[in-house]
Amino acid sequence: AKKSGRNAYCFYEKRMTSHATEALNIESDLRKALLNDELCVYFQPQYRLTDGLLVGAEALVRWQHPTQGMLPPAHFIAIAEQTSLITAIDHWVLTEVCRQLVEWRSRLGCGVLPRISVNISGRQLDQLNTAQEISRITHDNGCQPQMLCLELTESFLMEHDEESTNILKELSQQGFELAIDDFGTGYSSLRYLKQLPFNTLKLDRSFVKDVIDDEQDAAIVKSIIALGQHMNLVVLAEGIETQAQADFLIAQGCEFGQGYFYNRPLPADKFESLLRTIFDE
Ligand code: C2E
Ligand code: CA
Ligand code: CA
Ligand code: CA
Helix, strand or coil: CHHHHHHHHHHHHHHHHHHHHHHHHHHHHHHHHHHCCCEEEEEEEEEECCCCCEEEEEEEEEEEECCCEEECHHHCHHHHHCCCHHHHHHHHHHHHHHHHHHHHHHHHCCCCCCEEEEECCHHHHHCCCHHHHHHHHHHHCCCCHHHEEEEEEHHHHHHCCHHHHHHHHHHHHHCCEEEEEEECCCCCHHHHHHHCCCCEEEECHHHHCCCCCCHHHHHHHHHHHHHHHHCCCEEEECCCCCHHHHHHHHHCCCCEECCCCCCCCEEHHHHHHHHHHHHCC
16 A cells, blocks of 8 residues: 555656646747747637628637647646736737738728727736736727727636726726626626626627537526626627527527637638628628
């Protein structure tokens, strides 16, 4: 028993060490990635469900890793969130989105582009000057707040109180749209809905996934949509993969959505092609 206990301990220790080393490698690689322009942004279109009008897109970061290929955010966002790196990443993404918007505006020769949603991790709100920084990046790169939506998760709202309330109010006053992301997966969400200046409620994919087969998920989805409507919020469903899910959401009065059923996240040039087909009509 003693022997196996010791082995178990060694195994545990070894795993911990390699896990920590891995995180460290990712962290230092990620620092280099930011300097070497290895990150890129994909765009997932968002539609009005009833008639398929393109209304926006969500910007989603990717890492073109020199040896490991294209890495999704699941591989590095959590690690970045444990350090100040997440702020640098989110600022980089915002800058890149603004640069793209300006490029599309001139290349497509059109006045109004679909609004681009950018994910903002909670850590960033730790900083007192967050609102000024987001607004500065936006203006310095030739965009107006009205062209953007900031997606915030409930998890950070729990961790911050008065300070984040003030930051969100300031951003809202400046003209940024604010979306509460992954709605329904956190705690105390109703209180935040009441106190904070959100325009949009993003219905989490985990509820949409089984909405057709699971009565409980169906009940939750119906309730969240009704809640959003009663609070005068735009409701946008995430992760729509089938016609049946889209039909269910439309029947319940959910106005907007995104998901593989419509498009996967697209590289910038593919999203631009999509914009062209719309503007050429
Ligand atoms: P999220 O904000 O909930 O983003 C939606 C995720 O769902 C994206 O994953 C998207 O590719 C995926 N998705 C969209 N439609 C479907 C569908 O129909 N089926 C399925 N199975 N998945 C779908 P992705 O791109 O891997 O991003 C994962 C998460 O990483 C995001 O979840 C977000 O929390 C975070 N993230 C992505 N980009 C950024 C960023 O620039 N900054 C920060 N702070 N977080 C980011
Ligand atoms: Ca999001
Ligand atoms: Ca989400
Ligand atoms: Ca989600």
